[in-house]
Amino acid sequence: MLCIVAAMIGHTLLGLLEAGPSHGYDLKRAFDDRFGRSRPLAYGQVYATLSRLLKNGLVQVDGVEHGEGPERKRYAITAEGLTDVEQWLGRPEKPEPYLQSxxxxxxxxxxxxxxxxxxxxxxxxxxxxxxxxxxxxxxxxxxxxxxxxxxxxxxxxxxxxxxxxxxxxxxxxxxxxxxx
Amino acid sequence: MTAPLLTASGLRKAYGPTTALDGADFRISAGEVVAVMGPSGSGKSTLLHCLAGIVPPDAGELRYRERDVAGMSDSERSALRRAEFGFVFQFGQLVPELSCLENVALPLRLNGLRRRAANEVARMWLDRLEVGEIADKQPGTVSGGQGQRVAVARALAPEPRVLFADEPTGALDSLNSERVMQLLVHAARETGSAVVLVTHDARVAAYSDREVVVRDGRTRDRLGWAA
Missing domain, CATH: 1.10.287 (Helix Hairpins)
Incomplete structure (x- = not known):
């Protein structure tokens, strides 16, 4: 179940990145505004997901801003990332059978x-x-x-x-x- | 808690050999919305008909603002219904020969309001139920959802103390059902009318403040089964 949730968060962040490159903080806000009203994403989840997507070549670092605080990476979706979103949207979800009630x-x-x-x-x-x-x-x-x-x-x-x-x-x- | 407006205890009603109510209890206070739920044939519509004074119970106590409804004559119950109660049924039961506006104005005219004043109030209620644009149309030419909103406007226009609604959205699709319920409950709360809402639909019952379940002619609320 945890894997399914993590995969859904990954696909959702990729989908949000289709609108344009973004920082982790802004992605978290966009996610929470649209999908996380009752359960907002933890920052740790956002950065862990982005680093997984980066490792799998689905996003790339588009730029790094150096300020007074820690450096801020801007992420952009890659061509592989676009294909991944496309496939995810086209794949039907498995209906929940609810047999173990x-x-x-x-x-x-x-x-x-x-x-x-x-x-x-x-x-x-x-x-x-x-x-x-x-x-x-x-x-x-x-x-x-x-x-x-x-x-x-x-x-x-x-x-x-x-x-x-x-x-x-x-x-x-x-x-x-x-x-x- | 405010004093109950309408109370019933131990209501019994049989139609020939069939027992419809077998000791049902009920109470509702001003401004409250109570859903009456239960499977088909459980007695919920009979309970509504008894509470509304449409049919007299065979036994049990029924009081509306301290008045003994069970002991009233047919004409007394009829006068009570006209003065204090409003009704919405599954199929609006609008008068087909009259326009939507005239349908809403009808109970106001019966209560003695002059035509112009009745029409003004009726128009205000049609606007409130978001169907002002069909005021001059006849019920047969409007959609089911629009017709049901006209029926709600007609029931609430005289500002009844109790509105009895029997499966008010039973013939509507999900979107229309939702809007009719939102408008009905909102308008009833504004006028302070209590609402007795008979429904088998849990999503409709979710608009109520609490529910009473009828099963085999007996009622149960949060306090448990009636004796």
Whole structure:
């Protein structure tokens, strides 16, 4: 999972560099403005990613500024970097199968241990709706980027809720199967 | 917490051999938006119909501002609905022969407002719901989303104390649904109307302050299942 996140950050920084050469600091700000509202990039992540991209020939140092503080490198995307972005955008993401669901496991364990799972499902439903309210409020008062980010989360939470509802309707059958 | 506007406890309602409500509780305060959720056939629409005084419960207590609604006659409940409540349904149920403006003005005229004043208020509400440009069109010639905004304007124009909305976005696509909900909740909060929102759609329910779940005719809120 960490590798996937690191690769996505790399591709994103490359994509931002397509607009023109930039310093690490400005790249971090551009990333945070567009994608990192709830989880900004750490400086260490930015520089570690840029040095990896440099090593792989996907970016090059376009210039170095010497000032009072540490020297500032300006990075530019290379032709290989452009190809890499192009390929990344054209490649579909692997759909998440969600087959190892903690919720499903909890439901089965609750039934196996004779606790009943209806309360568990109800508590989870209330928690999902609480988060959906928060996201809806953020969406209502936010800009288009906020709306799209929140919608993505809201649709996934809604899918979870549908599963909770369906599982609730099938609890008796599941309890019989688990007991058998 | 402010005193509840509308309270129900132990509501029961059967249609022939079918029990629709089997001891449902409910309360809502002024300005609150409460979502009533539950699977199809769980009794949520029946709960709304009882709360709104459209059908009388067979048993249980139902009070609106300390008045006993369960004990009212049909005409008393009808007067209460007209004076205090507003309604939005899945399909706007606008009068097809009237223009959108006349549809919104209709309940105001029924409440005794003169034509010119009613039309002015209606126009203001159409603007508020961002459909001022279709004021003179007939409902059959506007889109589903526009029609539903007209229905919301008509329901809120008399500034009801309680707005009952039964799947208000059920016939709309995601974008229209979202905008109608934003406008509905915003306008209701501005007028201080409480909203009872029946929906099976979690994204619509997320516009509420809290939810009440109906299952097999019984309700559950954060306090647990009703007795």
């Amino acid at each position: 903690t919720l499903y496991t909890k439901v089965v364990i609750a039934l196996l241990t004779g606790r009943g799972a209806a309360d568990l499902l109800d508590t989870q439903r209330a928690e999902h709706l609480r988060l959906m309210r928060e996201l809806t409020d953020r969406k209502t008062h936010g800009d288009l980027a906020d709306q799209l980010i929140c919608d993505h989360a809201l649709f996934h939470l809604e899918a979870d809720l549908r599963w909770l509802e369906l599982t609730e309707a099938r609890l008796d059958r599941l309890a019989a199967e688990v007991a058998g």
